[in-house]
Amino acid sequence: MANINNIRMFTRVYELENMSAAARDLRVSAAVASSRIGELEKQLGIRLFTRTTRSIQPTEQGRIFYPKALKVLEALEEAEAAVHEITLNPRGSIFVSAPLGIGRRLIAPNVAVFREKYPEIHTRLRLSDRALDVAGEGLDVAFVVGNPPDSGLMMKPIATFERVLCASPEYIRRKGRPVHGADLISQDHDCLLLRFPGSTEFRWSLNTSDGFQNFDVKGPFACDDGDVLTEWALDGRGIINKPTFEIQHHLDSGALIPVCQKSPPPNTQLAVLYPHRKNQDPKSRFFIDFMSDTLKAALA
The missing domain is CATH 3.40.190.10 (Periplasmic binding protein-like II)
Known part of the structure; x- marks a missing residue:
């Protein structure tokens, strides 16, 4: 396939009838211009110009090739313009x-x-x-x-935010308020679990005095919809592990109360x-x- 720069050089030489003038127009040396015409002729297997010491004239094949070459360049310009338009106004x-x-x-x-x-x-x-x-x-x-x-x-990371374990006042009155992560297990607390195929949320990682530890929590309720877990927590069904921003209004109103504050979950990332x-x-x-x-x- 012919190099587009070689085709562009051919059209300028054809129009200006002068190799040096075409080279100046396209801001290359006369030697580069001559080389590009030679490469194009070799690729096409034809002579495009008849050269003398005083002039350069298109051959019959060159005259036939010229309008076709213009269409190639025009199509390329249209394609570039379309891409530019999409870049500025994507759709x-x-x-x-x-x-x-x-x-x-x-x-x-x-x-x-x-x-x-x-x-x-x-x-x-x-x-x-x-x-x-x-x-x-x-x-x-x-x-x-x-x-x-x-x-x-x-x-691409976007933001880091806190998570919190929390439960309703009614649940805390009934089951007690765990302070440490180990209390979730030893006091047999009901944890509300986000579960779906491949989920690992039944194992909560908490920041204890001995560093991060995983706790194999359990509970009678599980769902693949985090908002359902929040509704269950508000109804006193158990403890949830949620990003703070999702339930901040419930924390502010007292509808949910933080628990396990001695063993908080690690911050999490949105990406x-x-x-x-x-x-x-x-x-x-x-x-x-x-x-x-x-x-x-x-x-x-």
């Missing part, structure tokens, strides 16, 4: 996933704001507390809470995952940057 659909809690409270409302800024980008939002296969399920962007497994995906190729996709890049800045401000 199309992006497929996004997020955990239920942060998805409902922060992602979904800001998707609407993003649409106002980029009306040609359509966001397909999927909310689930289940771990999703980003590549296998065709996702462009996936928000995750915690430490995702090594998947070969690109990751966005995306396939490496999506870093070059303007609509995905714009969405990631917008949501990252917006969520950092909201969680500050």
Whole structure:
């Protein structure tokens, strides 16, 4: 396939009827210009110009090739213009996933704001507390809470926030208020568990006086929807382990009370995952940057 720079040089030599003038026009040396014409002739297997010491004239094949070459260059310019337009005004659909809690409270409302800024980008939002296969399920962007497994995906950290163990006043009156992580086991507390295939939330990691320890907690209630766990906790069914921002209003009102304050959960991370190729996709890049800045401000 002919090199596009060689084709561009050919058209300028054809139009200006002068190798040196064409070289100056394209800001290369006369030697480079001559080399490019020679390469193109070799690739095509024809002579494009008849050269003398005083002039350069197109051959019959050169005259036939010229209008075709112009169409190639025009098509390239149109393609470049289209790409430039998409970069400045991206359009199309992006497929996004997020955990239920942060998805409902922060992602979904800001998707609407993003649409106002980029009306040609359509966001397909999927909310689930289940771990999703980003590549296998065709996702462009996936928000995750915690430490995702090594998947070969690109990751952009957004914010770090606290988690808290808490329960309702009614539960604490009935079952007592655990102080240490070990109390969850020794006092047989009901822990509300986020469970789905592959889930590990039944093992809570807590920061004790001896460092981080894992506790194999248990309870009669489990669900794959974190908001259901919160409702159960409000109803006095047990203890939940939740990001503070999701339940701050319940903590402020006293509807939920922190427990195990001598053994708090470690802080957790909100991050966005995306396939490496999506870093070059303007609509995905714009969405990631917008949501990252917006969520950092909201969680500050």
